[in-house]
Amino acid sequence: MIPSTYADWRRCIEHDCGLPLTRDFIAARLADLRDPASHSTQQFVRHYRGEHHVRVLEWFERAERDAR
Numbered sequence: 001m002i003p004s005t006y007a008d009w010r011r012c013i014e015h016d017c018g019l020p021l022t023r024d025f026i027a028a029r030l031a032d033l034r035d036p037a038s039h040s041t042q043q044f045v046r047h048y049r050g051e052h053h054v055r056v057l058e059w060f061e062r063a064e065r066d067a068r
Helices: 006-016 023-033 039-066
Strands: none
Touching (some): 023 039
């Protein structure tokens, strides 16, 4: 399932995938997802499309704010 809301996305990351949204994890993912030259970002955009990429960036930015 591809999450369509922030709450669904958090549940997917933290519970389904078992990845805690730590500050370090969030920072690393943001750095990668913001880099258009990153191979993993290019694959992400190819697989999920640009709209979802933008949405996931926004969710990581929100998680970053929530972690403060």
